[in-house]
Amino acid sequence: MSRGLxxxxxxxxxxxxxxxxxxxxxxLVLVVAGAVAWPLVAVLLRVLFxxxxxxxxxxxxxxxxxxxxxxxxxxxxxxxxxxxxxxLAELDVLHVHQELMExxxxxxxxxxxxxxxxxxxxxxxxxxxxxxxxxxQAVLTGVGLAVAMTLTTVVLAVLHPLLLLLPLAAVPPLLxxxxxxxxxxxxxxxxxxxxRRAVGLxxxxxxxxxxxxxxxxxxxxxxxxxxxxxxxxxxxRLWRAQLVASLVRMTGQLAFAAGYIGAVLVILRDAVAGRRxxxxxxxxxxxxxxxxxxxxxxxxxxxxLQRLRSVxxxxxxxxxxxxxxxxxxxPGHRTPVDRPTSVDAPLAAAGDPGSSVExxxxxxxxxxxxxxxxxxxxxxxxxTLRYPGGSRPVVTGLDLHLPAGTTVAVVGENGAGxxxxxxxxxxxxxxxSGRILVDGVALGELxxxxxxxxxxxxxxxxxxxxxxxxxxxxxGDLPRHDDDPAVRAALGRxxxxxxxGQLDEGLDTPLGRSHTDGAELxxxxxxxxxxxxxxxxxxxxxxxxxxxxxxxxxxxxxxLFARYRDQAREVAARTGAVSVFVSHRFSTxxxxxxxxxxxxxxxxxxxxxxxxLAAGGRYAxxxxxxxxxxx
Numbered sequence: 353m354s355r356g357l358x359x360x361x362x363x364x365x366x367x368x369x370x371x372x373x374x375x376x377x378x379x380l381v382l383v384v385a386g387a388v389a390w391p392l393v394a395v396l397l398r399v400l401f402x403x404x405x406x407x408x409x410x411x412x413x414x415x416x417x418x419x420x421x422x423x424x425x426x427x428x429x430x431x432x433x434x435x436x437x438x439x440l441a442e443l444d445v446l447h448v449h450q451e452l453m454e455x456x457x458x459x460x461x462x463x464x465x466x467x468x469x470x471x472x473x474x475x476x477x478x479x480x481x482x483x484x485x486x487x488x489q490a491v492l493t494g495v496g497l498a499v500a501m502t503l504t505t506v507v508l509a510v511l512h513p514l515l516l517l518l519p520l521a522a523v524p525p526l527l528x529x530x531x532x533x534x535x536x537x538x539x540x541x542x543x544x545x546x547x548r549r550a551v552g553l554x555x556x557x558x559x560x561x562x563x564x565x566x567x568x569x570x571x572x573x574x575x576x577x578x579x580x581x582x583x584x585x586x587x588x589r590l591w592r593a594q595l596v597a598s599l600v601r602m603t604g605q606l607a608f609a610a611g612y613i614g615a616v617l618v619i620l621r622d623a624v625a626g627r628r629x630x631x632x633x634x635x636x637x638x639x640x641x642x643x644x645x646x647x648x649x650x651x652x653x654x655x656x657l658q659r660l661r662s663v664x665x666x667x668x669x670x671x672x673x674x675x676x677x678x679x680x681x682x683p684g685h686r687t688p689v690d691r692p693t694s695v696d697a698p699l700a701a702a703g704d705p706g707s708s709v710e711x712x713x714x715x716x717x718x719x720x721x722x723x724x725x726x727x728x729x730x731x732x733x734x735x736t737l738r739y740p741g742g743s744r745p746v747v748t749g750l751d752l753h754l755p756a757g758t759t760v761a762v763v764g765e766n767g768a769g770x771x772x773x774x775x776x777x778x779x780x781x782x783x784x785s786g787r788i789l790v791d792g793v794a795l796g797e798l799x800x801x802x803x804x805x806x807x808x809x810x811x812x813x814x815x816x817x818x819x820x821x822x823x824x825x826x827x828g829d830l831p832r833h834d835d836d837p838a839v840r841a842a843l844g845r846x847x848x849x850x851x852x853g854q855l856d857e858g859l860d861t862p863l864g865r866s867h868t869d870g871a872e873l874x875x876x877x878x879x880x881x882x883x884x885x886x887x888x889x890x891x892x893x894x895x896x897x898x899x900x901x902x903x904x905x906x907x908x909x910x911x912l913f914a915r916y917r918d919q920a921r922e923v924a925a926r927t928g929a930v931s932v933f934v935s936h937r938f939s940t941x942x943x944x945x946x947x948x949x950x951x952x953x954x955x956x957x958x959x960x961x962x963x964x965l966a967a968g969g970r971y972a973x974x975x976x977x978x979x980x981x982x983x
Contacts, residue, residue, distance in 0.1 A: 360661035361491045371443040379436035386429030387496030391503040393422040394638040402631035441488045448481050455670045470673050472544040473666050480663045490656035501646050521611025522647040528604025529651035532597030533658045539593030543586035550582035608647055615640050720798040722806050726756035726893050726928030728791045735786035746772050747953040757924035759917055759931040761944035768950040770934045774898045806893040810886030810900035816878050818864025824881050828888030846883035847912050897933040913940045938975045
């Protein structure tokens with residue numbers, strides 16, 4: 353058994369001990385005792401038959417009782433152990449789920465979400481993490497098997513030295529099992545993309561929001577066809593691997609069967625020659641059968657441990673892709689010591705030129721404190737960003753000054769880099785080159801958690817937090833999530849004062865399908881709540897609205913931004929905040945103090961609405977096209 357398998361088993365055992373030491377040790381004792389009972393039963397059967405054959409009734413009776421006790425122990429101890437480790441296995445799954453959540457969302461950056469390999473590993477991990485439910489059983493069973501096989505080997509050595517070769521016959525099926533499992537594992541990884549696409553199509557076909565377009569455009573059959581194709585591709589790969597793996601395992605078992613038959617023949621030959629009694633024959637038949645069972649169990653345990661190691665290895669790879677290793681542990685951050693990183697997948701070291709973690713993956717930030725008030729504003733100096741694995745930059749050489757206290761509109765065609773600029777300002781991505789300066793201090797030198805505490809943000813792809821309405825809005829400023837006056841004030845800023853009155857239980861109304869009595873909201877209502885959440889913080893230095901009003905009509909959006917501009921000026925007077933909003937509607941854009949036009953990943957124009965119209969450039973052209981469309 354390789355060091356990696358032992359490391360994976362030890363990691364899971366340590367996790368289980370931390371969950372509940374008493375239950376973990378109880379389960380271990382019961383499993384080992386149950387496993388040891390079977391070799392002892394074989395020895396006692398020898399004593400029983402020899403005593404009967406020699407006419408010793410007392411010895412035979414005692415041996416019979418002992419055999420019965422051993423059989424009861426062997427048959428029942430495992431079931432009692434299951435009671436002890438079942439809950440532990442569930443807690444182990446929870447532990448890894450939490451670590452996966454931390455690895456995925458605990459990083460400061462978001463560039464890993466742009467990687468297809470990250471999505472593939474998450475897809476496989478979501479399936480494999482359930483392996484932990486049987487992983488603890490495999491670890492305990494493995495320990496019990498090790499003890500039982502040691503006793504079995506001793507018994508075989510006492511019977512006949514040649515029988516010590518019988519355990520060696522277990523090597524072929526063990527090696528064959530490892531080889532077969534690797535083949536299946538490679539097939540699962542190769543089919544991960546097809547599996548991910550099939551799962552995505554399944555979720556699409558069962559989503560109520562998508563149901564409208566699927567029906568209107570007659571896409572239901574097409575979605576099913578594609579789902580079937582992707583699923584069959586993944587299944588075909590796995591089926592072929594399973595078929596070959598089964599043949600490999602069978603070959604290994606046949607090798608052991610030959611050794612089994614040879615062991616029995618050795619003792620039978622001695623018995624026929626009068627050198628062995630009937631008890632020895634019974635013993636070798638029983639022990640050989642147990643060795644067969646032990647080998648089969650060991651192959652199963654080995655496969656489970658290999659899958660367990662795959663869980664930890666892929667979890668390491670997720671950490672590697674996210675760049676968690678480059679982030680210093682903060683108070684309250686639990687270092688994932690349970691993972692056998694030194695064995696299977698060392699994480700990239702900070703500053704290692706060979707690391708696969710690019711700058712965009714790890715905007716870890718420093719320890720600086722953001723200013724209480726902006727004096728100069730925010731500046732992007734020569735900022736270029738290339739996503740990891742990308743063939744060309746998303747934005748190139750951005751030079752842009754956002755003065756303190758201004759409202760800034762960012763416009764441009766789809767793919768121009770508007771949302772990327774927003775992510776850069778929020779510290780969700782770090783530039784591949786160039787710097788972002790906050791009052792002259794590089795954003796990378798500031799504590800990103802502290803910087804984000806001074807950001808208020810609303811996005812087009814907002815989250816529908818299915819919570820009570822109060823918390824759906826209030827978590828925009830988590831310390832005040834239960835503060836009703838603050839929540840109502842935020843909804844007022846978002847123009848959603850009337851929404852609370854439309855809910856049956858007001859702010860106490862549970863929202864969404866995850867609640868049995870949850871209120872169903874329209875897209876516009878959800879968006880108003882998201883806007884309220886964005887307006888919860890009173891003293892931001894940066895306010896970002898990235899097309900957060902797509903579900904609102906043009907008139908409602910214009911009214912909202914008119915209010916927003918006035919509120920932005922109030923906030924600017926207090927903190928010098930820069931307010932940035934992205935919109936496609938130029939009737940709203942013209943309200944901004946400064947308009948930034950992006951094109952092909954760079955800044956095409958900068959100026960006020962009047963200045964840009966007078967310049968007659970790209971902005972003037974886009975404004976004229978949209979104005980004609982609204983006539």
